[in-house]
Amino acid sequence: MKDKAKVKEQLIAKLSELCKCVTQLQAPETERNQAEEMLREKEKELELKTRKLEEVNTALKVLLKRRDEDKTELEEKVLSNLKELIVPYLEKLKKSGLDTRQKAYLRILQSNLNDIISPFSHRLSSKYLNLTPAEIQIANLVRHGSSIKEIAKMLNVSTRTIEFHRGNIRKKLSIKNKKANLRSHLLSIN
Numbered sequence: 001m002k003d004k005a006k007v008k009e010q011l012i013a014k015l016s017e018l019c020k021c022v023t024q025l026q027a028p029e030t031e032r033n034q035a036e037e038m039l040r041e042k043e044k045e046l047e048l049k050t051r052k053l054e055e056v057n058t059a060l061k062v063l064l065k066r067r068d069e070d071k072t073e074l075e076e077k078v079l080s081n082l083k084e085l086i087v088p089y090l091e092k093l094k095k096s097g098l099d100t101r102q103k104a105y106l107r108i109l110q111s112n113l114n115d116i117i118s119p120f121s122h123r124l125s126s127k128y129l130n131l132t133p134a135e136i137q138i139a140n141l142v143r144h145g146s147s148i149k150e151i152a153k154m155l156n157v158s159t160r161t162i163e164f165h166r167g168n169i170r171k172k173l174s175i176k177n178k179k180a181n182l183r184s185h186l187l188s189i190n
Contacts, residue, residue, distance in 0.1 A: 030102060046056055074096045078079070082113065086113070090106065090109070090113075092176055093106060094106055107153070107155070107156065108156045110154065111137065111141075111154060111155065112141055114137075114141070114144070130172055131167075131169065131172055134165060135165050135168055135169050137155070138151060138162060138166065138169065139154075139169050139186055141154065142166065142169075142182055142183050142186055143186040144184060145183065148162045148163060148166070168180060170181065170182055173185060
C-alpha cells in the first residue's frame with residue numbers, strides 16, 4: 001500500500017508538473033490571441049478613421065468646386081455689370097466734346113478697367129507667364145476686337161509699337177508663322 005501511495009504521490013506530482021507545463025505553453029498562445037484581438041480592434045478603428053477621412057475629403061472637394069463656381073459666377077457678374085452699367089457711359093463720354101487730356105484719361109480708365117475685370121487677362125497671364133503686362137493688355141484689346149490703330153490711339157503709342165507687341169504675342173503663343181488669326185486664337189483661350 002505504501003508503494004501505491006508513493007506511486008500516487010509521484011503521479012500527482014508529475015500531473016501537477018504537467019499542468020504547469022501546459023499552462024506555461026498556453027500562456028504565449030493566450031497572449032497571442034489577445035494581441036490578435038487588439039490588432040483587429042485597431043484595424044476596425046483605422047477603417048472607421050479612413051472612411052471619415054474619405055468623407056471629409058469628398059466634402060472638401062465639393063466645397064472647392066463650389067468655391068470655383070462661385071468665383072466664376074462673381075467674375076461673370078462683375079463683367080456683365082461693367083458692360084451694362086459703366087461701358088455705355090464711357091462710350092457716351094468718349095463721343096462728347098472732351099479735350100485731349102480728358103480723352104487720354106478716358107482711354108487710361110477704359111484700359112485699366114479692362115485689365116482689372118477681365119478674367120481673360122488673368123487666365124492669359126497665368127497660362128502664358130512669359131507675356132509682359134503690355135502684351136497682356138494688347139492681347140486683351142485684340143481679343144475684344146480693337147484694331148491696331150484703335151489700340152495705338154487708346155494706349156497713346158505708335159501703330160508700329162502695337163505691331164511689334166502683336167508679333168511678340170504671336171511668337172509666345174506659338175502661332176508666329178501660321179495663318180491663325182490672333183483674335184480667334186485669343187478667344188479660344190479659356
